[in-house]
Amino acid sequence: MDKNMDLKALFLGPKSENKDIFEQNLKMLFEDHSQWRKNYHPEDDTIIKPNDRSSENFIATRNRMEQVLTELSSKLRAGSVPWHSPRFQGHMNSETLVPAILGYFAATLYNGNNVAYESSPATSEMEEEVGADFCKLMSYKAGESWGHICADGSIANLEGMWYARNLASLPLAVKEIAPELVEGKTEWELLNMSVDQILDLADKIPEKLDELKAKSARAGADKISKVGKWLVPQTKHYSWLKAADILGIGLDNVIAVEVGDNYRMSMDALRKTIDELTAKQIPVLGVVGVVGSTEEGAVDDLHKILEVKAEYAAKGINFYFHVDAAYGGYARAIFLDEEYNFIPQEELHAKYLEYGVFQNAETQWPSTDTYEAFKAMSQADTITIDPHKMGYIPYSAGGIVIRDKRMRDYISYFATYVFEQGMDIPALLGAFILEGSKAGATAASVWTAHRALPLNITGYGKLMGASVEGSYNLYTRFRDHGRYVIGDKVVILHPLVRPDFNMVDFVFNYEGNTDLAVMNDLNHQFYEEASYVRNGLYSNDFITSHTDFAVEDYGHSPLNFVLSCGPDKEQWLKEQKVTILRACVLSPYLNNKEVFAEYMGKIDAAITKKLENIILK
Template sequence: MSLSSKKLFPLKGNQVWTKETLKKIVDDFYAWYERHQPSAKQDKTGLLPSDSLREVDQLVSDLSDRLGKESIPWASQNYIAHMNTDIPLVASLTYFMTMLYNPNNVTPEVSPVTTALERELSIDFCNLLGYNPASGWAHLSSGGHASNYEAMWIARNLKSVPYAILQNEQTSMLIADKDQLVNMPVPKILALLDQVAKMGLYTEIIELAGLLRHDSVLKNGKVLLSENCHYAWDKCLDLLGIQKNNVEKIAPDKYLRTDNQELYKRITWLIEQNIPVIAVVLFVGSSGEGSVDNLSAMFHFRDLCQKKYGQSFYIHVDAAYGGYFRSVILDDQHEVMPYEKLKLEQPAAYLLKPEVYNSLRDLPQADSITIDPHKSGYVPYPGGCVAYKDRRLNSIIATQSKYFGQHPDEELNFGPYTLEGARPGAVASAVWSVNRLLPLNSGGLGMLLKDSLKTTLAFTQIIKENQSFLVDDHLFHVLNLYEPDLTINNFLVVPAKKGTSFEEADALNKLLAEELKSGNKDYINLFFSGSQVNYQTFKKVFKDSDLQSDHENTRLKLFRSCLMKDIPTASIKGQWNHFLGSLTDIIRNQNQI
């Protein structure tokens, strides 16, 4: 499935069809509007006085012209800077169409159609992520920030529930083993809440848990995650009252994944010291590097903790960028295909690393998962999603509880069970339409993502083969920091001479980035984003390189590419050679030899 053969995206051949479809959408909307607003049907003058109409026309025309000239060209093969895909026509059209009717997915009373679509999407995402749709649940959000906030809100609130059950005289006998109180397994807490609900004490226990939260959880409890997490995580934890001294950040390993060995040590120590582990956060596609944590090993470690200590911990996976890549390994029945079968059926260029495959395969063992349709799902902003292995988790934050002591098959109204109340139904339409055209499996959306993997592999190989270039008689290298797990690559430019410091490399790459940006206004060259990395965080990555620093807080500028499109290898080679030529000119003209 290529982008052009499916004609999913804006092409000259479908422009007329797009105009005709837009006309039908507008005609249908006007018919609906006139049905409910009789005065609109009676007024044939254009609704606005001529002067006002000209003013509106000018405003719309000016803004359209500005957007056409100044917007970032996501579709360009030269634009490989951010986690943005080209948008299929069906997503744009259904988004625009639904936006006219302005449904709010806070309740089906104001969004009967799009709430029904979101309920279908809940099943879609459960199937994609490996959750049982009958017991799991998913809903849309504005993006990864909101999804992660909500999941951590639940993890935090859940942690103090056992203390409340123990303190209440009517429920205290339910806690048979007080040694498990601090780090009680999530399924056991939910089972206890089922019992509490049958006793008619659910609301009372949840309210008491809120009162006990500070002393039982927030005072000493810990959240553990990687140092190379997105900056939004600091905001999230601060917002939830989890102070910096309660957050333990683990330096990544040389593959830029969370260092599991360090994580094991810290969790073991916390459990043995009887300190609450509020949550462990892992990543499938870190924002800066696209690295995929070794989920399989961490899930196995959690099982070992439960067997040895009778204690466990909540695991949330931030897969905002990488979660959709699970579609690459799914067949049309939502079953994971064995890796050996993938090796036989798929070209090597499409293959995921075995350890990345394992993490995607084992993703359903997470308690909650963030995944963003507006990143790898080919839909417009704002389209996020958060999914839960057990739908009862959402009742921990709900303004009305349904899943404890009540029939589990009854459908939820999203508003009372989500962090965000008002959410645009237009996003539900866009995500739903893409999922219907491109099912979330290897033969649907997975085909587009496999093309992106192929592009990334080709790009990485071209850097390896063309990583050195001469400026007059001076040799420079392009250092590729790691083999990408998904479709993000990071590299930097350094002189070939030995002894180049972090500080010197940082100054050179900052200069190159600024000059390239200022001279690339028409995107005739490759357009990258950039990131600043801390030496202390990336120390293991640079261990075997000549780049060293005596200052742990030294920061280094990197070039970052995110290859979310299918680009022919020949085009990539030409683009890269042109890029090296631009680097050569800048270094020579700026006297950086």
């Protein structure tokens, strides 16, 4: 294996090219299950008899079910997004991995519930292994860290903030039940301890764990009101607002820190925010760095956030550090060698060509900042990572990793846990996470994919490379060849930024047009042409997605881009938003120059046709 994994063997294919492989394994997995049922106490007779099966009622019920399944298939085909084709360049969607689809299917037949080990020994063990995979991916220390699967990134973010909130309140609880341990410390000092300091402090009174928890933020709103502010970049996902609402921290305590032209959190703005809060003696509960913003694919400079963190720690001001890598988390695999060591930057390019991560020597990625940001992830307290995004796993599969598994105790509902079969698996996982019942099948799906594609340069790294290289191809093509002559008008395609990751945002504008409303309208109309709105999905020949960057959310970060497209500042201030088209390049095939060229021909023709529909109609 090693260097030679072929991604093409891991997908069904845009034209179902690997149908035989899929079908053969599907059949095997079902046959195995079927015989497993039969051979559990082979001496037990059947319950459904041939006479039952030939009865009128049985046949009518079966017919009805088959009619429903036929209807289901029809609805799915009519109303689903054809993301399997490179003609789709929109939402974070594409083909998913065959091992993941089949892993899910197989495990559904056994239907384990990973809420409790007892209900799902096999898939609970898989979830524990997947958690360990995540830790390895983040270069967290084995044994000290922990991770699990959850429903999605919103839940993982919520769980991360829950950890932060409950931990931040512990020093206040210690002051109540063991004041001698924090003698002489002011409330400000107690609310400014680092995560490690807090955990070490709590470790001093293991016999008072339950009491400590009972006096923490979980007791009620009083302590929550003291924990301070939660800082997110302006590119924030709305799940952060939701999380703050739900956790009682409150929207009033979420601060959106300005981003720069590159849509990454500005370090000046971060410092300024912390200084202002400190001056008012308001603690910073936590700072979120985003690895792959949902709208731009921007990767925050986590290494710089860590510098800021160290600066303030030296002054006695600490905060929790969560990384929202729901989108970009898996991309860390592209930086890990076969022994899971982070590859030195100067060796990357050669390795990428050696391992076939990139096919073309001219592909330029990553920037030094992006490289350093991914490296810095290992210092985060918690990280959100979604297998259903860059893990190419079917929905829904989210995940969270925690750097120090002692943290689990402060959100958990049973103080004791059982060690089963030599593995450190909670007997009741539901008591250690936000959710309760959860599909063992999700764990099986992710586990199977991780076993087929190691989370390093030989496996997932290669898949990430295909996607990143495809997006690089699309970005350079859009940048260098984005000119469409439509009747007597010329339309220019402006890409937003050179992508930090695999998302290409862009807008169309008429050559010479300086009216932002006209430009926004053109792009909105283009979106309608390139989505289900006007042309349906199955008959559409190019599909993309869209978003708005509005002053309300983004401040004036988009201004320079708007200026580069034609409209001036006055226009920006008047319209207050710019409508953006958004292509998340997940297709694993667009790294190949020939495939790319072939599809760009089709996509260019489709773009021209859509612009004609808008302009010449």
